[in-house]
Amino acid sequence: MAKKPDDGINRRSFLKAAGGILASTSMFGRLSHAKERETPDLKKYVPDDLREVGPKTLNEYRSEFKYTRGDSKGFSPHCVNCKGNCAWQTFEKDGRIVREEQVANYPQIRSDIPDANPRGCNKGAIHSQSLYEEDRLLYPMRRTAERGSGKWKRISWDEAFTEIAEKLIDKLAKKEFEKIMVYPGTGMLSPLKRAAGLRFGSLIGAVRYNVAGPLGDMFPGATIAYGNSLSGTTSEAWYDADYLLIIGANPMAARIPDAHYINEGIYKGNRVVTVSPEYSPTARASSLWIPIKVGTDSLFVASMNHVILKEKLYDGKFIKELTDLPFLIKVKDNKLLNGSDMDPWGKKDIFYFYDLASSKPVEAPGTKGSDIKSIKLDSKIDPALEGRWVIENAVGESIEVTTVFEILKKELAKFTPESTKKHTGIHPGIVYKEARSFAKAKKTIIVGGYRTHKYFWGLLAMWGEALMLALTGHAGRNGALDIDNEWNFGDLLPLSTPAPPRFGTGFLGDWFDMDYRENFLSHYDETEFKNNVGLSRQEVIGLAENAVKEKGFTYFGKPEIVILVADNKFPRSSAQKKSREALFKSVRFLVDVNFRISSSGNFADIILPANAAYEGWEIRMDPGYCRYANVMVPPKGLKLPGEVKSEWEIFMGLSKKIEEIAKSKGIAALEDHHFKDPENPDLPRKRNLQTLYKDFVGLDRHTALNEKDVFTWLYKTMPPIRHQPLIAMMNEGFTTLNHEAGQTSPLYPDMPFYPYEPHIYLKKPYMTTSGRQQFYVDHDIYLKVGCPVPVGKIPIRPSKFPLAFFDAHTRYGIHTTWRTMKHHQRLQRGMPYVCINPVTAGKRNIKDGDMIRVFNDVGEFKCMAKVTGKIPPDAIWTEHAWEDIQFEGGKGYNNVLAPSVTPLELVGMHGHLSFSSFWDGNRIMGESSVEIEKAGS
């Protein structure tokens, strides 16, 4: 037997390497167990005297290798908003991290499923270099000239804390809590590092936004169907499934550590079908690529559902029990028949089937208002899917009813694959064949993505994807809509939210803070918009205003002080320059906490340098695509560059300074009338700045003075890792999560994770109003817009500019993080570019490598043209999240993206369609049209 190679973390082998004697022993070792020899043609080609290398050369490379193994070692995942989470080992030499390498020691869960090693990606593999790049923030800095000038002066931490504390106290003393926003952004999504800013904000009563909405990363289409959007699987399920439909996602570039399961699945015999406008890296790797016109996903999905219904490929038993499709609808107004229709005293969240066995309406079990907390059907009841009846209510009125299923059939009858072709460009033959394959496959997963909801009708596409799975009975261990999964962290609120924060809607927050309305109006033509949507632009604007006034979407008005923590607010905003200028009409003071300069930090008043991945302590177990918690433990010999501090120490220091000033000024406890006092609900909550430091460091009964203290608390709080001694985790860099990790299903040690098992197998009601997978919304807006069921709609993209502009995640950054790194830029073009079809480019006399101007009535930017046939002729494409500061004049590509909101996401207080972390809307940015031209010199 050949000896297995070392995994790279084995202590003995490290000592061997450190000893520097292994070269010769290892060589002899190899010769001694060499097996069958072939004497190939070496003798023929390589003379005898050219088969040995001098020791000087060998030792040079050996010593270089030894250097990269360091003097001390640590572990670390990376804490950015990626869907990875990977165990890396870090190597320290002379106080600096000199290299990183994956631990690659995750245990295989079952012999017939490939193991997860070695998770990681190209960014993680070179993060160490970013720690010492010249754009690293090393000292607190204060702006010395106009905003965005990039002129800074180094100041001391004490000066920085004092200035920020005074600005904050100025607002707090006036009880203007809502004027302060503390925004831990998506540049840092791991629980410990993220908690510092959240904790500080919660203690001072500051505003925090739902961070997903402004990015367009909410999944309301899934929330309608399931009650939350945690319908994802672990990535092993991609291997496990027989049929993968990938739509609105590009895992080969955006889910790099997980992507191998798709390719290995193809070798196993899986069918992988990718739907995307561009020939993406994922399309390339698929069994079939279906090119689709930009923004028409809802129409493709509707045509798939059309075929499933028309050819009766659905699973009647499944949909009768686990969906609302048999629910009764009143014919006169298309509203669901609810308890109050049947009885003046009845509840509005009780719904009915028509029971074929007893020929009468029967109350559905397990709905929100039902006394029965199960959706299990009585064996004597047989809900009708089809039919039309006149029933009588308690006071003798006749009501004509039909079923959701009937309406669904009627609505989807319009979406024949022949009719959707003119919008989607997809040949009907493809739709018929794939709908059949999809329905017949044993295990079917739709890999949905973060692009979907960036389009006006993206909600319909994703809701329709859920419908495809429901109709064909692909649920539980037989299928899923794989979008998002989060593990159970335990109760982290004492850490992140010791006092109530002002939690606000993200997408509408930005909509108002940045005056998106103006750019929405300028880009979308009234006639085109109204013809498509069925509502005028002003009506949509009115819905947005009404959403925060009356529909429960919390908004606190424009902020005046903003503290960004690893949040790159400006490059991710639509109509970027105009939005930034709008924001600075209200914002007077901007603080940026980050490890590197960003396009947003560039506009700050004060910059605070934070430590980065590798340099602190952390336990990362999100997101739930892999079943491992990875720990960050710095190497013993590591020295932090400059004066960087952890986020925890930064907000601890700021709390201390505020406490000092509050004491010296004698600022009494402040009444915060937005919240009730926890002890006496008749009184307002008090926020005491004189105890802010004590409150910040007092974590349960512990005093947390640094990240390591919090790390220990975190370990004790997270149930999914408690089985593993902390010391073992710190020695191995990770641990496998136990069964407690699963939120939507148990996490079994030897099976891929599939969501919603308790609903499918134990008939526990879903978190929807109907208690089931829900495919009918009888809200007036949905009825008016013509979408009570998941239909298809054409894009709202205006016709006044000829080209659609769309984008996708890049493999060279996690959003803007690492995007400016020279090592990534050197593998691209050294500057931002857009991809253009050769025909489109030719018509405009644009050649590959030319500088071009991309423009519309929202804005413009300049970049390089990259000409390729992977892009359709009617669109241009770029990899999103370039930094604004990479573009001429600081004008980033978001300058041409018009903001909009979709009325479907402005519904609130309608059953489970009520503002929460699962029901908030999206910044729609995929519906902009542009023109391009060669840039003038």
Place this chain on the structure above:
Amino acid sequence: MRQMAMVIDLNKCIGCQTCTMACKTQWTIGKGREYMYWNNVESMPGKGYPKGYMDMDAGFDKSGEVKQGPLPPIEDYGKAWEFNYKEFMEGKDNVIKTGDSPSWGPGWDEEVGSGDYPNNFYYYLPRLCNHCTNPACLAACPRKAIRKREEDGIVLVDLEKCRGYRRCIRACPYKKVYFNLDIKQTEKCIFCFPRLEDGKPQACARQCVGRARHTGYLDDKESHVYTLVKKWKVAVPLRPDFGTLPNVYYIPPLSPPELNENGEVTDKPRIPAEHLRMLFGEAVDYAMKILQIEMDKRAKGSKSELMDVLIAFKHKDMFETE
């Protein structure tokens, strides 16, 4: 006499460049090696790195004589562009950019591919030194500075002997020998021999998150490399016509079918067979045929040793480096 070899599965390579970065941090961050990518991943069809390397007349001619191709200028590799982070931080520039006016680089034509929409196609080709059985670099060196080691077949430049004549660069048809301007000598991929001595697979292979690389000795019947190259013959070398007998092998790429003018699915793969033959020689036909047969077999639920090896259930099993 043994030969260390590598098999790279082009159906599992996702073009993520993790190998490139792993190699970069292991060997080529500094010391005059900044512009070098001992391991790079290029999109095919494409001009490659350095630009147009395949069309430079190098390798061996039919009679076995080594050819001296042209010496590519640094611009054809792509300079290691430096960026103005410092000036930006000092407020002297307001855009983070390179002053090098980029016109070519190792990823310049990434995913550009060939063919009109919607029948465009591309795939990724990771490349490193092939540690050839008949190394053109070795044959071309007048200083006898290039060696092929007895114990593992690794081809190395002996820096005590190299005088920087660069005949090796001109002779190597893969252009995988690089000139180090700092030391005025040539350097190249060393197949991570210090890692192998330490029981660790090559950085590019061990860190490959696509799990696309198998490494081991060609005579080790327990190795994946043996199974794929010798037993199943599905792994083929790049440009065998160059005559250097490479020891890096590739599992040829499959591709989704083309669409016809009506938008209907055809049974024709996007990557033309002629293209694969140009790159991998006639042997690729057999490799593609076997791959398809075994995939079909596996899809029907039958066992396939070949598919199991390509899937690679255990990462550690991909490497037999002792």
